[in-house]
Amino acid sequence: MDLYQMNVFLAFTYVYVFILGMCMGSFFLVVGYRVPQKETIMGRSHCDACKEELKWWHVIPLFSYSILKGKCYFCASKIGLKNPILEVFIGLLFMSSAYFLQLETEVLVSFTFICLLFTISISDYLYQIIPNKVLLPFFLIGMMERFFIPQSDYWWYPIAGVLAGFLPLFLVGMLNEKAIGGGDIKLFAVVGLFIGPIGALISLFLSSVLAIIFYVITFIRTNEKQKFIPFGPAIAVSSYLIYQFTSGQIDTMLQLFSR
Incomplete structure (x- = not known):
């Protein structure tokens, strides 16, 4: 295989990974929406406005939104851009992982980790719940x-990563039950599995800083004290950033851009 053929092959591979990421983003959006509400993830999607069940081609990531021009096929009610944007975002994360990990086996771990962090972010942000039914499969x-x-x-x-992620927050929870949610404690245990003990401890610190920043920004915007801060998204952002270092993606990025 010459250089041209190799470049074409890689281009098709990255496009495929991008599409795969969008499909996984679409699926785990459903998981994040439904599992906290104890709904089945096997049921067909429906329009929030008219409740009509969507056909298979209505739920193809990005494609369906473009074909339907951002409207429901049945009642013509507007469909928000939120879901397509999130699907494209996950597709880009998948593609960047494939690129910076140079298609090594670690890319499978990266895909799994992205799906975990994305799902719990949706669930915690919307419902303030990080379900065991999400954490356990990802842990296994x-x-x-x-x-x-x-x-x-x-x-x-x-x-060691599991223990480093679990024990500090577990001890905090033992001292003050209202200080930390049980889902956050279990989530950090799963995160530690992916990024190791050192990464888990750094992520714990960084996520706390991000949560405080989020609280301050929200307070400034609304001038109201928030009773609950969704810690899951902060954990997701910090853990993904740390994973960029522990997986070697940052090193690869620096090498590529230093050429």
Whole structure:
């Protein structure tokens, strides 16, 4: 395979990964919406306005929105841009992971981690819930991935990551039950599995800073004290940033741009 063929192959691969990411984003949007409400994720989607069940081609990421011109096929009510934007965003995250990880096996871990962080962000932001039904499958998948695609030469490293993510917040929760939610504690345990003990501790600090910044910005905008701060999105942002370092994507990025 010559250089031209290789470049064409890579281009098609990254486009495929982008489309895959949009499809996964669309699916996990549904998971984030429905699971906290104890709804099945197997049921067909419907229009929020007229409640009509959507046809299969109505839910193709981005394509459907473009074809339907941002309106429901049945009642012509407007469809918000939020979902297409989120789907494209996840597609871009998938593609960037594939690019900066240079299609190595770690990219599978990256895809799983992105889907986890995206799902819990939607769930926690909308409903202030991080469901066990979301965390447990990702924990089991993460354990399997880290067994076959280890982050370190030490077999106990993912276990140490789980403990580093779980214990600090668990102790805080033991001292003050209102200080931290149980879902946040369990989420950090799963996060530690993906990014290791050092990454989990750094992410804990960074997510706390982000949550405070979010609280201050919200207070300035509304001039009201917030009774609840969704910690999940802050955890997601900080953990993904830390993962960029622990997975070597930042190093690859710096090498590419230093050429």
